[in-house]
Amino acid sequence: MSEQVIPVLPNANNEEGRINRPSLASRRRQDRAAGRAFFILTVVPVVLAVLITIALALRFMPILKEYPLWELISGTVWKPGKGQFGFWPFIAGTFWVTIVGVVLAVPPCILTALYLSEYARASTRAIMKPLLDLLAAIPSVVYGVWGVVAIVPFVGDTLAPACEKYLGFIPFFTSKNPTGYSILAGGIVLAVMIAPFIIAVTYEVLATVSQGLREASLAVGATRWQTIRSIVLRQTLPGIIAGVVLGATRALGETMAVMMVVGNVPQVPKSIFDTAYPLPALIANNYGEMMSIPLYDAALLGAAFILLVIILVFNISSTLVLQRMLGKRWV
Amino acid sequence: MNKHWHRRHIVEAFVKVLMLLSFAIVAGSLGYILWIVLARGLPALTWDMLTQTPKGGFYLGKEGGILNAIIGSLYLAGGGTLIALIFSLPIALYLETYIGDSKWGHYVRLALDVLWGIPSIVYGAFGFTLMLALGMRASLLGGIITLALLELPIMTRAMDEVIRRMPPDLEQAAQALGSTRLEVAVRIVIRQMLPGIVTAILLAFGRGIGDAASVLFTAGFTDRIPGSLMDPAASLPLAVFFQLGMPYPEVQARAYASALVLTIIVLTISLGSRWIAGRLSKFILK
Numbered sequence: 001m002s003e004q005v006i007p008v009l010p011n012a013n014n015e016e017g018r019i020n021r022p023s024l025a026s027r028r029r030q031d032r033a034a035g036r037a038f039f040i041l042t043v044v045p046v047v048l049a050v051l052i053t054i055a056l057a058l059r060f061m062p063i064l065k066e067y068p069l070w071e072l073i074s075g076t077v078w079k080p081g082k083g084q085f086g087f088w089p090f091i092a093g094t095f096w097v098t099i100v101g102v103v104l105a106v107p108p109c110i111l112t113a114l115y116l117s118e119y120a121r122a123s124t125r126a127i128m129k130p131l132l133d134l135l136a137a138i139p140s141v142v143y144g145v146w147g148v149v150a151i152v153p154f155v156g157d158t159l160a161p162a163c164e165k166y167l168g169f170i171p172f173f174t175s176k177n178p179t180g181y182s183i184l185a186g187g188i189v190l191a192v193m194i195a196p197f198i199i200a201v202t203y204e205v206l207a208t209v210s211q212g213l214r215e216a217s218l219a220v221g222a223t224r225w226q227t228i229r230s231i232v233l234r235q236t237l238p239g240i241i242a243g244v245v246l247g248a249t250r251a252l253g254e255t256m257a258v259m260m261v262v263g264n265v266p267q268v269p270k271s272i273f274d275t276a277y278p279l280p281a282l283i284a285n286n287y288g289e290m291m292s293i294p295l296y297d298a299a300l301l302g303a304a305f306i307l308l309v310i311i312l313v314f315n316i317s318s319t320l321v322l323q324r325m326l327g328k329r330w331v
Numbered sequence: 332m333n334k335h336w337h338r339r340h341i342v343e344a345f346v347k348v349l350m351l352l353s354f355a356i357v358a359g360s361l362g363y364i365l366w367i368v369l370a371r372g373l374p375a376l377t378w379d380m381l382t383q384t385p386k387g388g389f390y391l392g393k394e395g396g397i398l399n400a401i402i403g404s405l406y407l408a409g410g411g412t413l414i415a416l417i418f419s420l421p422i423a424l425y426l427e428t429y430i431g432d433s434k435w436g437h438y439v440r441l442a443l444d445v446l447w448g449i450p451s452i453v454y455g456a457f458g459f460t461l462m463l464a465l466g467m468r469a470s471l472l473g474g475i476i477t478l479a480l481l482e483l484p485i486m487t488r489a490m491d492e493v494i495r496r497m498p499p500d501l502e503q504a505a506q507a508l509g510s511t512r513l514e515v516a517v518r519i520v521i522r523q524m525l526p527g528i529v530t531a532i533l534l535a536f537g538r539g540i541g542d543a544a545s546v547l548f549t550a551g552f553t554d555r556i557p558g559s560l561m562d563p564a565a566s567l568p569l570a571v572f573f574q575l576g577m578p579y580p581e582v583q584a585r586a587y588a589s590a591l592v593l594t595i596i597v598l599t600i601s602l603g604s605r606w607i608a609g610r611l612s613k614f615i616l617k
Contacts, residue, residue, distance in 0.1 A: 031511035040427035108353035115350035139541025141568040253450020255544035304456035315448035
């Protein structure tokens with residue numbers, strides 16, 4: 001019984017000084033075992049997505065037994081101590097802040113993405129990527145500090161009086177709130193927060209247009225803007241819209257930064273200078289006392305469930321559009 | 332020259348000015364935020380703030396620092412990132428080397444997209460529900476688990492994205508030489524995509540350390556440095572938030588300083604990950 005010795009080359013791929021290489025069968029066994037283990041891990045994200053939805057829905061159930069869903073969603077009075085749980089001011093506040101944020105963010109973001117994709121030199125693009133990464137990396141509480149220090153006084157002292165004076169006749173622009181803690185302040189902060197995201201997705205979508213199409217358009221004498229308008233945008237519009245919707249879902253769920261600047265008064269807003277109380281702020285502000293009042297915890301976790309459902313609807317639809325367009329995802 | 336020729340060129344110039352303006356607004360916003368945080372935070376930043384825990388009367392403007400929050404945040408984000416990594420690296424490798432573009436892969440990626448879109452406050456509420464069900468109180472462990480859930484989709488998607496970008500030749504060459512899928516994943520893909528994997532880990536860590544809404548319910552807040560996983564833990568974003576809510580100017584100044592510390596940490600991670608990725612890329616076959 002002589003052991004078969006395989007000469008070992010200095011760089012041969014055998015760790016631990018092993019002489020006998022593992023047999024093909026054992027390598028295959030390892031491969032299959034690892035495959036099964038990895039497969040179990042991939043179940044985790046799928047189960048988690050379902051579990052979060054179900055867990056929050058179950059916690060929402062106790063209050064649904066007392067009040068019908070429609071009454072909760074359309075109710076405008078929020079007095080948990082007296083058993084009145086109307087979610088409408090919070091749902092309306094969430095949408096107001098988000099819409100103002102998206103409206104402010106979209107024009108500069110799309111123009112920036114167009115500039116980067118159609119005009120800018122490679123060196124400018126190289127600067128922009130880290131810049132957007134930095135903007136995306138700043139924590140939301142820091143955006144909140146910026147909002148409190150810079151944006152709220154600006155809205156309260158400058159923008160609101162000016163708008164009241166010149167635009168006060170337009171219903172959405174009347175201002176009766178002198179503090180500056182307002183939907184507009186929240187919208188401005190949100191606009192900056194979702195900007196890097198919308199720019200990145202739009203840029204990715206624009207990059208899917210073939211260079212040949214652009215060149216053909218330029219070759220027949222169109223200017224760059226004409227090319228953008230009639231070739232690039234026409235082809236990419238669904239993707240850009242999906243990107244904007246995805247940006248809006250980020251805005252819908254944003255908590256800290258918005259909560260710090262919107263005032264948090266449970267009322268249905270009538271103007272962009274009114275205070276609002278979005279759903280995430282409601283949850284974050286009241287978790288401390290929610291165990292002390294009956295049904296309060298069900299109401300707050302129900303608010304989380306409503307927020308989740310709103311976001312899932314927007315998120316899944318825009319994700320499917322983008323997956324089809326890009327054939328991959330963006331980061 | 333006819334009038335039409337003029338007009339489209341005027342439009343062209345006009346649009347270009349608009350675009351440059353937009354570009355300036357976006358870049359200017361970043362500069363403005365950094366300037367505000369720096370201008371407000373730097374005067375209030377002292378050595379004591381970084382090296383001491385809050386003493387009595389800290390929230391009235393007396394002595395102490397935010398060491399509890401700095402350490403707490405590092406523990407929370409570090410633990411969360413570690414747990415997320417244990418799940419996300421195998422998932423990303425499996426998606427690429429084992430199943431490629433199959434139906435199950437599509438569902439997993441869709442689930443990751445959905446999870447990625449769920450806001451941190453919902454993770455916080457879910458983590459809280461989970462802890463109630465398990466009978467846990469607000470603790471370091473609760474915060475770590477919630478942050479791991481939050482970071483899992485961020486990290487996995489980032490890794491999946493870089494691994495998918497790997498040129499298929501190397502993988503095919505390895506398979507042609509008889510490597511199993513596991514060997515391809517461990518010996519080729521990880522080594523080749525190391526810079527991207529490190530970037531993904533640091534990206535998730537940066538998100539975790541900056542997130543306040545998810546740890547609000549689950550980690551609690553305390554003036555002490557947590558000694559065990561069951562102790563509550565402070566975090567920097569919440570320290571900023573609570574201090575800013577106090578009516579005393581001294582405490583608010585400390586909120587700005589805390590925000591500056593948090594910003595420096597996060598920006599260092601963001602810039603550092605680029606640098607590390609650049610250093611690591613010398614091990615890559617081009």
